[in-house]
Amino acid sequence: MLRKGRKLTETIVNQTWPEWGGNLEKRSGGWNNTTYIVSGSSRRAILRIYDTHRDREKIEFEHAVLLELDKLPLPFATPLPVQTVNGDTLVQLGERDGKFACLFRYIEGDSPGDEDTGYYESFGVAAGLLSSVLAEITPGPQPVYRPYYELRQAYPLCTDETVRELCLNPPEPLAELSEELNRLYQAYIDIADSLKKLETLPHQLVHGDLNASNLLVDKDDHSRVAALLDFEFCTYDLRAMDPAVILSGLLGHPEQQRAVRDFCRGFSRSVRLTDDELAALPTLMLLRKIDVFLHFATRYMEGTDEGSVLHEQTRLLSADLIQLSAGTADMVRILREEQDRANRG
Incomplete structure (x- = not known):
């Protein structure tokens, strides 16, 4: 010490x-x-x-x-x-x-800026390769973090009653977000009915939090991913969870369809998801958003964050749910097309 x-x-x-x-x-x-x-x-x-x-x-x-x-x-x-x-x-x-x-x-590289839009195929390639090698390694110690679908065990402060009270009778910092909280609560209820059947999907080690903030691009070529970072939440979970997390993060991207297509093309070079995994992707993307909400709700309850943090996250996540409802089918269609193209060689 x-x-x-x-x-x-x-x-x-x-x-x-x-x-x-x-x-x-x-x-x-x-x-x-x-x-x-x-x-x-x-x-x-x-x-x-x-x-x-x-x-x-x-x-x-x-x-x-x-x-x-x-x-x-x-x-x-x-x-x-x-x-x-x-x-x-x-x-x-x-x-x-x-x-x-x-x-x-220290790893040389740049954090991608909002103006950087050409690295998503490279991101897909890197994410696919990482998924492939994580499926094979045996680190020794057992993972501590629970898989995403074990929401209730992962966030013990967020019982069904606590989440209901927070969303339907919000505290003063969240009082103006009744519509957003109702939307999140309904999604929480909906996802709860889908969790058990997820357990049958293929499992392996996953990164758990891959997104643009957890990678570096080459300093001289921003179209190439130079590093994948922040493995803090790496655990044994559904193989399809990593692409679900990444795709859910592309909602609202200025060039969403192109970014999704590029990512799926790169990812499909190394990983072929099963039909059941592809069918589960909309649920997994929704699960990611609810997990983030419970994460910040827990931080608020513990006193880690001020109410303003949960207020901002609630607003953003509610907007994401609207986009998810409209956009997940198209994302899955694109990934399926790229998987089929990769299978044909």
Whole structure:
């Protein structure tokens, strides 16, 4: 554990990874972690502080997966944790219940901007390759995060009664969003009836949170994905969950149909979903949106976030549900077409 004394972010690297010491620059964004760029004289790294849980086993599983991925000749980078002076890959900060931190080797690349629209086929290729290799690796430790379809177990604060009360009798910060909350509550009820039958679909390790914010594109060629990041939620789940998460994130994209087509073309080079998986995609995309809602509802109930955060997420997710209703059939049709094209060679 780190010694008390100077400001924590000024001492953590020097004490735990002395060969990687340097200046720390805090990065913006991210709901679950705080990250810093560590710039030394000859190399850089990323310091991550886990803000929303104190579960060592979750981090150890994430790191075990990343160490296995590092052994493979993938055409894109994945984060690589750096060992501490004690040979571990994480350190606990402060007293016994303190947060955990870890250091990753820096990966060159740019976060895609809103103007970048040409990388989706490369994203599909990378996501498909990742899915293929995750199906084969055995990291050792058992995953801690539950699959998406175990909503009730994953969010114990969000019982049926609690969700109903939150949505139908909202607290003051959400009072003006009665229509949006009603829409989310109806989707929650609808998805609850579909969860059990999902258990029969093919399972494997999945990333769980692939989206534009968790990748880097090549600095000189923004059409090529250079890295897939943030494996914190990697777990044993439905194989189709990763493409469902990605497709659900393309709702409302300025060039939605082209982006979906490009992604599906790239993804289908490595992965062929079954007919049952394709048929389940609309449900899985809806499940992703409800999972995000319960995630932020839990953060609000725990006091992690102010009501304004849940207010904004409720507004956005409600709008997504409208787009899902109108757009999932077209997304599944496109993916099916690209899968058929790939099968024909």
